Amino acid sequence: xxxxxxxxxxxxxxxxxxxSGPVFAQPAPGDRSVLVIGAGVAGLAAAQTLRRNGxxxxxxxxxxxxxxxxxxxxxxxxxxxxxxxxxxxxxxNPMSVLAAAVGAHTFVTDDESLExxxxxxxxxxxxxxxxxxxxxxxxYERVDEEAGRGESLSAALDRLDSxxxxxxxxxxxxxxxxxxxxxxxxxxxxxxxxxxxxxFPGDDVILTGGYDQVLAPLANGVDVRFGQRVRSxxxxxxxxxxxTTDQGAFRxxxxxxTCPLGVLKQxxxxxxxxxxxxxxxxxxxMGMGNVTKIALKFDAPFWPVDTQYLxxxxxxxxxxxxxxxxxxxxxxNMLVGLSVGAYPxxxxxxxxxxxxxxxxxxxxxxxxDAVPDPIAFRTTRWSENPNSYGAYSYSRxxxxxxxxxxxxxxxxxxLLFAGEHxxxxxxxxxxxxxxxxxxxxxxxxxxx
Ligand SMILES: Cc1cc2nc3c(=O)[nH]c(=O)nc-3n(C[C@H](O)[C@H](O)[C@H](O)COP(=O)(O)OP(=O)(O)OC[C@H]3O[C@@H](n4cnc5c(N)ncnc54)[C@H](O)[C@@H]3O)c2cc1C
Numbered sequence: 001x002x003x004x005x006x007x008x009x010x011x012x013x014x015x016x017x018x019x020s021g022p023v024f025a026q027p028a029p030g031d032r033s034v035l036v037i038g039a040g041v042a043g044l045a046a047a048q049t050l051r052r053n054g055x056x057x058x059x060x061x062x063x064x065x066x067x068x069x070x071x072x073x074x075x076x077x078x079x080x081x082x083x084x085x086x087x088x089x090x091x092x093n094p095m096s097v098l099a100a101a102v103g104a105h106t107f108v109t110d111d112e113s114l115e116x117x118x119x120x121x122x123x124x125x126x127x128x129x130x131x132x133x134x135x136x137x138x139x140y141e142r143v144d145e146e147a148g149r150g151e152s153l154s155a156a157l158d159r160l161d162s163x164x165x166x167x168x169x170x171x172x173x174x175x176x177x178x179x180x181x182x183x184x185x186x187x188x189x190x191x192x193x194x195x196x197x198x199x200f201p202g203d204d205v206i207l208t209g210g211y212d213q214v215l216a217p218l219a220n221g222v223d224v225r226f227g228q229r230v231r232s233x234x235x236x237x238x239x240x241x242x243x244t245t246d247q248g249a250f251r252x253x254x255x256x257x258t259c260p261l262g263v264l265k266q267x268x269x270x271x272x273x274x275x276x277x278x279x280x281x282x283x284x285x286m287g288m289g290n291v292t293k294i295a296l297k298f299d300a301p302f303w304p305v306d307t308q309y310l311x312x313x314x315x316x317x318x319x320x321x322x323x324x325x326x327x328x329x330x331x332x333n334m335l336v337g338l339s340v341g342a343y344p345x346x347x348x349x350x351x352x353x354x355x356x357x358x359x360x361x362x363x364x365x366x367x368x369d370a371v372p373d374p375i376a377f378r379t380t381r382w383s384e385n386p387n388s389y390g391a392y393s394y395s396r397x398x399x400x401x402x403x404x405x406x407x408x409x410x411x412x413x414x415l416l417f418a419g420e421h422x423x424x425x426x427x428x429x430x431x432x433x434x435x436x437x438x439x440x441x442x443x444x445x446x447x448x
Contacts (some may be wrong), residue, residue: 027240031253032056032448035243037230037269038258040068041430042419044218045437046256051222053445058252059222060245062229063387066219069260070430072210073295073378078332079210080295082380083391084430085324085336087207089200095431098214099207106205107329109308116172116311117366124169124313132169136177139164140195147191152397153178156191168313175317179341183289183428184394185318186341193395198425208329211430218434233257233415234272241414253448254414256440258433261421262288262389276411282403286421287396289428290344290383294320294359296374298333302367310335312366318343320362335363344391348381355379392428393421408436413447416440 027033032055036043039061047057065071069083086109090096099106116124139161147156157164157174165171165186174186182189207213228245233255235241241255259269264283274280303310303325310323318341326334337359339347347355356377364371382391393404404424410416418440419433426432 027236027251027253031240033240033252033254034058034444035060035241035250035252035255036258037233037243037255038062038068038260038419039066039219039222039224039226040258040260040419041070041215041218041433042422042437042440043068043256043258044215044222045434046258046418046441047222047224047437048218048220049438049441050444053441055444055448056252057223058250059224060228060230060243060250061224061226064226066224067212067215068258069382069388069392070211070215072212074210076295076297076332076334076376076378078326078330078334079208079212080293080334080336080378081206081211082293082378083382084211085206086204087431088204088429089202090205091200091202093200093202093431094434095214096205098217098434101217102213104207104209104213107208108203108205109324109328111203111309113306113308113328114311115304115307115309116169116313118168118313119315119365121366121368124311128169132167132173135164135170136173143191144195149192150398151191152187153189153191153194154186155397157186171317172311172313172321175341176311176322176338179318180291180322180338181428182394183291183340183391184287184396188287188394188396190395190397190399193400196395196401196424197427200431206329214430230257230259230269232270232272235412235414254416254444256416256418256437256444258417258419258437260288260388260390260419261286261393263387266389268386271415278406279409279411279417282399282406285396285399286403286407287394287399288390288421289392289394290348291391292339292344292347292355292382293380294337294339294347294355295378296335296337296356296359296363297376298335298372298374301327301333302371303335310366312362314362314365316343316346317341319347320359323363337362345383348383352377352379394428408439410443416443 036059071082073080087095143156232244240253305327320337322338324336401424408422418436423432423436
């Protein structure tokens with residue numbers, strides 16, 4: 001008899017079954033074997049929950065590291081968060097529980113500590129910011145009530161106040177706040193649903209030692225196989241599932257697929273039988289957004305060192321319009337700039353040198369030509385990353401919360417999807433990914 005562990009052993013392509021060869025077993029009733037695709041927060045959370053409940057779990061990960069879109073790079077001397085940067089709403093947030101478990105130091109980023117500058121270097125007066133924020137809040141309330149089905153946010157704004165986006169500061173705000181939050185351009189966002197996520201309370205925090213510290217408790221004891229890019233998921237007629245990677249095939253009773261929405265949309269993984277129409281249509285309607293970050297390290301600061309955020313009113317609007325000042329929580333002279341809205345695809349098509357030059361143009365417009373070149377930098381290109389093809393899911397015009405909920409529904413009692421794109425209330429966040437992974441694991445625990 002083949003052990004439960006055997007169920008999960010690799011079946012090398014073309015190998016012959018035998019005593020000395022790779023073990024292969026047909027999953028049978030009673031097996032508690034699960035394959036998890038992807039070692040990001042969702043996949044690790046699912047695997048850890050299942051492992052603790054006595055299941056045999058193997059995680060198949062395409063890349064050579066855990067974390068997925070939670071990825072800390074320390075090359076510049078301070079932790080640069082390539083993907084997720086903040087625990088949004090830390091109170092009651094399960095990511096805070098993980099951070100506390102590893103003793104991670106958190107720093108509250110102060111949204112009010114903001115200096116916004118016009119392109120010519122003139123500071124936008126605080127009163128103008130406050131007025132624009134109030135106007136934005138008011139019009140978003142109207143959009144919430146009056147946006148039509150399938151209408152984009154930009155179309156709704158234009159219909160309700162045709163001059164609203166002509167004001168440079170308001171346009172900056174819609175980009176630096178809304179396009180960043182959602183990872184998508186106003187033209188693509190759903191007017192009905194763009195701001196419907198629920199949030200945990202509390203001001204956002206960052207982990208000064210690096211966000212990736214939270215991965216340790218999730219990954220502890222979990223069997224992750226790296227370099228295993230999944231190409232197909234086949235639901236077996238008899239029982240269970242066969243998952244094929246570039247390296248071979250694996251079988252188990254259940255599979256949890258946490259491939260990001262961008263990967264699924266690209267058709268990198270094929271499903272046999274094809275996914276139910278409800279799942280496929282939901283994926284089509286949902287949007288996968290983009291955000292580009294650039295980390296710039298300087299010899300000395302040329303910006304106000306105590307100000308948390310530097311806003312720059314740029315053209316086009318999503319171009320390096322918001323910078324996080326690392327001097328507020330590290331001793332490094334670092335700025336992390338963001339491109340959002342339609343601009344990430346422009347920025348990510350540039351070479352590294354071009355991207356740095358582009359960000360420096362914006363900074364020199366605001367702070368003067370004497371601003372020196374950075375001594376080191378780090379760029380990101382999430383839109384091109386084959387492990388995500390984008391930053392995070394967003395409510396595209398024409399989509400609805402039902403689409404995220406549909407994706408979270410099990411297929412044939414064997415295949416489950418998890419990941420931020422299956423958690424409407426907390427989509428685009430690490431805690432959304434965590435909660436979705438745990439929910440998928442719980443479904444299997446109840447079903448087995
Ligand atoms: C620029 C940026 C900024 C962000 N900022 C924040 C923030 O401040 N706060 C916040 O809470 N969230 C933020 N997020 C979102 C957050 O990072 C994600 O929601 C969360 O990390 C997603 O976790 P996941 O497990 O769903 O997916 P992922 O982390 O993407 O995990 C999926 C895993 O699957 C693997 N994979 C992909 N394809 C295959 C395949 N075919 N076979 C095998 N493995 C595969 C990938 O390599 C990856 O490891 C940000 C994201 C980005 C990109």
